[in-house]
Amino acid sequence: MEQAVPKMKYFGTGNKPTGEPFVWCAAMGLTLGLTLIVSLMGLILVKGVAVFWPDRAVVLELKPGSTARLGGSEYLAGVVTKEQKILRRAKDISGGEDAGRERMEWQLFLGNKDIYGISFKYVDYADISRTAYPEDLIRIERMEYGDAFGFPVYLEIAGEDPIEFSSAAFLPRLHALVRDVSHRWDEIRKIERDEIGAINLKIERLRLRKKKLDRDVAQNADALEEAALKLTDLQNRYNVLAAEATDLRQQQSRDALVYQLATDQKKRLPVGEVVHFYFPNRLNFIDRVGLFFHRLWVFLSETPREANTEGGAFPAIFGTFVMTVLMSVAVMPFGVLAAIYLREYAKQGILVRSVRIAVNNLAGVPSIVFGVFGLGFFVYFVGGSIDRLFYSDALPTPTFGTGGIFWASLTLALLTVPVVIVATEEALASVPRGVREGSLACGASKWQTILNVVLPASAPGILTGLILAMARGASEVAPLMLVGVVKLAPTLPVDGLFPFFHLERKFMHLGFYIYDLGFQSPDSEAAKPMVFAATLLLIALVVVLNLGAVLVRQRLRKKIMAGAF
Amino acid sequence: MEQTLHEKAKTAKLPNDSRPGIRTNPGSEKQQDGDEAEFRPLIRIEKHSFYYSATAQALVDVDFQIPEKQVTSIIGPSGCGKSTLLRNINRMNDLIDGVWWTGDIRISGQSIFDPHIEVTELRKRIGMVFQKSNPFPKSIYENVVYSLRVTGVKKKSALDEAAETSLRSAAIWEEVKDRLHESALGLSGGQMQRLCIARAIANQPEILLMDEPCSALDPIATAKIEELIHELKKQFTIVIVTHNMQQAARVSDRTAFFYMGRLVEYDETKTIFISPSKKQTEEYVTGRFG
Numbered sequence: 001m002e003q004a005v006p007k008m009k010y011f012g013t014g015n016k017p018t019g020e021p022f023v024w025c026a027a028m029g030l031t032l033g034l035t036l037i038v039s040l041m042g043l044i045l046v047k048g049v050a051v052f053w054p055d056r057a058v059v060l061e062l063k064p065g066s067t068a069r070l071g072g073s074e075y076l077a078g079v080v081t082k083e084q085k086i087l088r089r090a091k092d093i094s095g096g097e098d099a100g101r102e103r104m105e106w107q108l109f110l111g112n113k114d115i116y117g118i119s120f121k122y123v124d125y126a127d128i129s130r131t132a133y134p135e136d137l138i139r140i141e142r143m144e145y146g147d148a149f150g151f152p153v154y155l156e157i158a159g160e161d162p163i164e165f166s167s168a169a170f171l172p173r174l175h176a177l178v179r180d181v182s183h184r185w186d187e188i189r190k191i192e193r194d195e196i197g198a199i200n201l202k203i204e205r206l207r208l209r210k211k212k213l214d215r216d217v218a219q220n221a222d223a224l225e226e227a228a229l230k231l232t233d234l235q236n237r238y239n240v241l242a243a244e245a246t247d248l249r250q251q252q253s254r255d256a257l258v259y260q261l262a263t264d265q266k267k268r269l270p271v272g273e274v275v276h277f278y279f280p281n282r283l284n285f286i287d288r289v290g291l292f293f294h295r296l297w298v299f300l301s302e303t304p305r306e307a308n309t310e311g312g313a314f315p316a317i318f319g320t321f322v323m324t325v326l327m328s329v330a331v332m333p334f335g336v337l338a339a340i341y342l343r344e345y346a347k348q349g350i351l352v353r354s355v356r357i358a359v360n361n362l363a364g365v366p367s368i369v370f371g372v373f374g375l376g377f378f379v380y381f382v383g384g385s386i387d388r389l390f391y392s393d394a395l396p397t398p399t400f401g402t403g404g405i406f407w408a409s410l411t412l413a414l415l416t417v418p419v420v421i422v423a424t425e426e427a428l429a430s431v432p433r434g435v436r437e438g439s440l441a442c443g444a445s446k447w448q449t450i451l452n453v454v455l456p457a458s459a460p461g462i463l464t465g466l467i468l469a470m471a472r473g474a475s476e477v478a479p480l481m482l483v484g485v486v487k488l489a490p491t492l493p494v495d496g497l498f499p500f501f502h503l504e505r506k507f508m509h510l511g512f513y514i515y516d517l518g519f520q521s522p523d524s525e526a527a528k529p530m531v532f533a534a535t536l537l538l539i540a541l542v543v544v545l546n547l548g549a550v551l552v553r554q555r556l557r558k559k560i561m562a563g564a565f
Numbered sequence: 566m567e568q569t570l571h572e573k574a575k576t577a578k579l580p581n582d583s584r585p586g587i588r589t590n591p592g593s594e595k596q597q598d599g600d601e602a603e604f605r606p607l608i609r610i611e612k613h614s615f616y617y618s619a620t621a622q623a624l625v626d627v628d629f630q631i632p633e634k635q636v637t638s639i640i641g642p643s644g645c646g647k648s649t650l651l652r653n654i655n656r657m658n659d660l661i662d663g664v665w666w667t668g669d670i671r672i673s674g675q676s677i678f679d680p681h682i683e684v685t686e687l688r689k690r691i692g693m694v695f696q697k698s699n700p701f702p703k704s705i706y707e708n709v710v711y712s713l714r715v716t717g718v719k720k721k722s723a724l725d726e727a728a729e730t731s732l733r734s735a736a737i738w739e740e741v742k743d744r745l746h747e748s749a750l751g752l753s754g755g756q757m758q759r760l761c762i763a764r765a766i767a768n769q770p771e772i773l774l775m776d777e778p779c780s781a782l783d784p785i786a787t788a789k790i791e792e793l794i795h796e797l798k799k800q801f802t803i804v805i806v807t808h809n810m811q812q813a814a815r816v817s818d819r820t821a822f823f824y825m826g827r828l829v830e831y832d833e834t835k836t837i838f839i840s841p842s843k844k845q846t847e848e849y850v851t852g853r854f855g
Contacts (some may be wrong), residue, residue: 456703
């Protein structure tokens with residue numbers, strides 16, 4: 001006993017269990033990874049959400065001689081988008097009245113790009129003599145040239161006296177006009193995109209039919225005549241609709257809003273150009289929240305304007321969604337069947353091992369290489385062959401022989417197939433041997449065993465593979481640029497026109513939308529907020545798709561436990 | 566329902582052995598008591614050797630006969646080849662790469678290694694219960710009718726009848742009849758094993774192989790299964806591998822003792838446990854080695 005006491009003490013104080021430092025290392029590794037992920041997500045979330053928040057707009061009075069003055073005016077209006085330290089240049093350090101002091105500047109979003117030619121202006125704190133947040137400052141979202149800031153002056157209405165801003169009738173009238181205008185735009189869109197689009201499609205088909213009939217004029221005289229009649233009929237309907245649309249468009253520019261900029265210029269803006277307007281300094285918190293959701297909804301549901309920097313991202317969301325679903329549909333049978341053969345049927349040996357290593361390494365091939373392969377194989381070879389066989393009348397205009405959502409999905413399926421194969425193999429391998437033997441002992445063949453027992457038991461694991469594949473596929477951009485993604489697609493890959501699924505069509509994709517906005521747009525500063533918003537959206541879309549798969553997996557697990565097969 | 570199965574089993578004419586003369590067991594002198602059931606060999610194991618690889622011979626020249634409608638237990642220390650032999654009877658060892666064998670196993674005179682026979686058909690005639698209960702991730706009902714489903718039986722009434730009959734035969738009907746369509750994975754260990762027995766007999770096989778069916782079960786569940794084995798031997802030829810000598814003594818009519826891949830002694834259970842002719846057997850059954 002006497003000996004035991006000091007021993008206990010010794011163990012109690014000094015010695016740490018072997019391996020403790022490694023636990024710390026492991027925890028540090030996880031912490032580092034988590035910190036990076038959380039900061040990235042946090043940045044995207046904050047910046048992405050802030051895009052839709054309506055900020056107050058400020059009017060600055062500038063000191064005489066300020067370099068920030070536009071056209072000699074002493075006022076500037078806009079929204080502060082950034083506050084930062086002035087980058088010190090050599091002459092700042094050498095002297096000046098406030099040498100050595102921290103100097104700050106604002107980045108001001110000015111809007112009114114039609115007049116100023118620029119959207120942003122940096123203003124030194126030292127140049128500002130006064131700031132104000134006037135209630136009458138209006139912010140107008142326009143069809144073109146982005147937002148405008150100004151002070152409304154009067155409304156010009158055809159056949160009526162102008163309504164001054166001071167009059168009580170001004171605001172209700174403006175709201176009513178903007179609402180009318182918005183309805184008219186909907187109508188124009190319906191005519192131009194849906195009705196005229198349908199007629200165009202019919203005309204195109206008729207033209208192809210005529211081309212086919214033209215090969216033997218004598219034989220098909222009747223049919224040709226009929227086609228010509230139909231064509232004239234369609235042409236007439238087209239003309240009527242086009243006239244209707246032109247008329248509506250003219251109505252759009254009938255009335256106008258006149259406003260004065262902070263820099264004194266007056267601008268007459270046809271009400272048809274107004275998408276939405278609000279007084280940023282009159283809003284209370286609830287108004288701002290309402291406006292926030294309104295702007296978010298616009299972003300989610302509308303088509304883009306102004307080279308994608310304005311409007312919504314709906315076609316891109318939809319394109320990404322359809323492509324990811326198509327990809328999943330394509331990749332699942334491929335990957336699962338390949339994995340079944342590899343794991344269950346192939347004789348395990350050096351060949352199968354090399355195939356497995358090759359498949360795993362396929363996941364490491366740069367995605368752009370898959371894009372090139374997709375372009376060469378799917379688009380030019382397969383698509384070209386389909387065109388020659390089934391769409392020869394339309395040649396030389398390619399139908400399937402050009403990039404499209406179908407080829408893009410197949411290319412991505414190819415890209416993600418290793419993920420599915422690896423996950424499926426793991427899942428198959430984890431099915432206990434006893435269960436297989438039980439099935440075989442019942443007199444089931446190997447295929448029956450796989451189909452009835454092994455696959456259901458490994459379905460959750462296979463779905464995990466699908467989840468990984470979807471996450472990988474939905475966020476891939478590089479290969480898509482070669483096989484069918486476009487900056488702006490006039491039509492969606494799925495619509496109400498027969499045959500409803502237009503798999504040959506080009507499509508928009510959020511990943512490419514982000515790249516295009518951030519790096520290809522003329523004003524990257526103006527597009528930056530949209531880049532964050534689109535990134536957030538892409539992540540959200542991937543999360544939603546994955547959640548769907550997770551829910552299915554959950555249900556499958558429950559089903560297995562509940563045995564409802 | 567139970568009646569149906571009994572009657573079927575009674576009326577089913579099992580193919581007679583092509584060599585009715587063979588009744589004696591080469592390893593034993595006094596293998597037949599007058600009051601015991603008639604010894605009609607169903608499975609003949611003839612000079613059977615089995616290799617997992619060139620260096621791993623699991624069975625050496627095993628030669629004995631297993632009688633019809635009796636319980637034959639195979640005992641022996643771990644690694645003596647008893648499970649290998651059992652799994653050879655329904656050719657489960659085919660699944661392992663690189664195995665080969667010599668000699669033969671005949672069931673009703675038909676060699677099971679005959680390249681012309683369909684392994685799945687063979688396995689439909691032989692039910693098997695494993696050491697670890699292995700219900701499929703399906704409902705209780707689907708588990709039981711599995712062997713009928715893979716045979717192509719689609720008629721609901723036939724499936725229902727088979728399910729009830731075999732669940733009753735496996736003495737689990739009363740416990741599961743109200744939750745036939747719930748998952749089999751929700752049953753207790755003993756219930757799962759009885760479900761596996763029900764599954765193995767649903768197809769009305771001739772032979773039932775049991776590979777240490779009670780080794781993962783508690784004494785009460787074990788007692789239930791043993792009781793069940795007594796019942797089942799009226800209809801099936803049962804071969805049971807067990808580690809538990811008391812169990813072998815309790816349930817079996819005949820016992821084969823294996824050591825190092827060889828059949829040491831094969832006789833009536835009583836003889837093996839009371840007056841074995843080989844010293845090795847005596848040492849094993851009395852617990853001096855093994």
